Amino acid sequence: MSLLKISNIYLNYHSIKGETKALNNINFEVNEGDFISILGPSGCGKSTLLNIMSGLLKPSNGQVLYKGENIKNNLDKIGYMFQKDNLFEWNTVWENVVLGLKIKKQLNAESQESIHELLDTYGLLRFKNHYPSQLSGGMRQRVALIRTLALKPEILFLDEPFSALDYQSRLVVCDDVYKIIKTEKKTAIMVTHDIAEAISISQKVIVLTRRPSNVKVEIPIDFENNDLTPFEKRKNPQFSDYFNRLWKELDQANE
Numbered sequence: 001m002s003l004l005k006i007s008n009i010y011l012n013y014h015s016i017k018g019e020t021k022a023l024n025n026i027n028f029e030v031n032e033g034d035f036i037s038i039l040g041p042s043g044c045g046k047s048t049l050l051n052i053m054s055g056l057l058k059p060s061n062g063q064v065l066y067k068g069e070n071i072k073n074n075l076d077k078i079g080y081m082f083q084k085d086n087l088f089e090w091n092t093v094w095e096n097v098v099l100g101l102k103i104k105k106q107l108n109a110e111s112q113e114s115i116h117e118l119l120d121t122y123g124l125l126r127f128k129n130h131y132p133s134q135l136s137g138g139m140r141q142r143v144a145l146i147r148t149l150a151l152k153p154e155i156l157f158l159d160e161p162f163s164a165l166d167y168q169s170r171l172v173v174c175d176d177v178y179k180i181i182k183t184e185k186k187t188a189i190m191v192t193h194d195i196a197e198a199i200s201i202s203q204k205v206i207v208l209t210r211r212p213s214n215v216k217v218e219i220p221i222d223f224e225n226n227d228l229t230p231f232e233k234r235k236n237p238q239f240s241d242y243f244n245r246l247w248k249e250l251d252q253a254n255e
Contacts, residue, residue: 002029002030002031003030003031003032003034003066003067003154003155003187004029004030004053004064004065004066004071004155004187004189005029005030005064005065005068006026006027006028006029006030006053006062006064007027007062007063007064007065008025008026008027008061008062008063009023009025009026009027009049009052009059009061009062009063009064010023010024010025010026010059010060010061010062011023011045011048011052011057011059011060012060020211021211021212022045022048022211022212022213023045023048023049023052023059023212023213023214024212024213024214025062025214026049026062026208026213026214026215027215028206028215028218030155030187030189031187032187033185033187034187034188034189034203034204035178035181035182035187035188035190035201035202035203035204036188036189036190036202036203036204036205036206037189037190037191037192037197037198037201037202037204037205037206038050038189038190038191038192038205038206038208039192039193039195039198039205039206039207039208039246039250040207040208040209040210040213040250040253041208041209041210041211041250041253041254042193043210043211044208044209044210044211044213044253045208045211045213046191046193046208047159047160047191049191049208049213050157050159050189050191052064053071053157053189054071054078054080054155054157055071055072055074055075055078056080066155076151076153077153077154077155078153078154078155078157079148079149079151079153079155079156079157079186080148080156080157080158080159081144081145081148081156081157081158081159081161082144082159082161083159083160083161083163083164084164085132085140085141085143085144086144087132087140087143087144087147088132089131089132089133090131091131091132092128092129092130092131093119093124093127093128093129093130093131093132093135093143094115094119094128094129096132096143096147097115097118097119097128097143097146097147097150098111098112098115098150099147100147100148100150100151101115101150101151104151106151111150114150115146115150118146118149118150119146121183122142122146122176122180123142124139124142124143124146127139136169137164137165137166137169137173138165138169138172138173138176141161141162141165141173141176141177142173142176142177142180145177145180145181146180149180149184149186153186154186154187155186155187155188155189156181156186156187156188156189157188157189157190158177158188158189158190158191159190159191160190160191160192160193161177161190162174162177162192162194162197163192163193170197171230171231171234174197174200174201174230174231175229175230175231177201178201178229178230179229190202195243195246195247195250196234196239196243197230198246199221199233199234199239199242199243199246200230200231200233200234200239201230202221203220203221203222204218204219204220204221205218205219205221205246206218206219207219207246207249207250207253208253209253210253210254210255216249216252216253217249219242219245219246219249221242223236223238224238
């Protein structure tokens with residue numbers, strides 16, 4: 001059984017101008033341990049679909065099932081990483097990371113030890129008393145991810161998490177995030193507009209059509225050496241083949 005099943009998802013918007021069809025019969029499955037990226041034309045509803053999958057938005061029709069149950073009944077299994085890190089500037093790194101656990105009244109000796117290990121493993125422990133303004137963009141994103149992981153989600157939803165970074169930082173942070181997610185054995189679904197990013201970090205790329213969107217194609221990404229980092233994959237000869245195919249699929253999706 002799949003970890004997450006997206007079944008017959010439709011979404012229509014209503015306004016004084018009438019009805020707008022945004023999503024049109026979206027279907028696919030996510031298996032445990034997958035890292036899937038969603039690509040599509042600008043404005044096709046990628047982030048909207050992510051919000052439906054994570055239970056933040058109700059579809060007009062269809063359902064999202066987590067291990068056979070409605071996703072709404074399993075919101076504690078979900079972690080979300082946004083375009084902005086949303087760190088509180090007046091809180092230290094430690095205070096930002098433990099905030100979710102405090103709100104859920106789950107901050108105890110065991111959870112604090114777990115956070116301590118995460119910060120240590122990913123090179124942030126010596127910055128735990130620093131404020132966000134004292135960190136680089138990449139470090140801030142790592143803090144945001146560790147804050148999410150502290151709540152022990154099983155699925156991570158990433159909404160263009162690197163888009164606010166400059167190009168060089170994006171490459172570094174993409175490697176960092178990929179390593180953390182794989183090391184922690186999490187399932188991840190990412191929305192991006194960057195073809196290269198999707199290829200380098202994913203096991204499968206889903207391409208949506210223009211609005212009203214449906215799934216045009218699902219393309220497995222399988223490098224001969226899957227132990228390569230995202231940055232190393234960009235230099236692999238297979239990379240250009242995947243890039244050219246996805247470019248063509250996106251070009252057709254705009255028609």
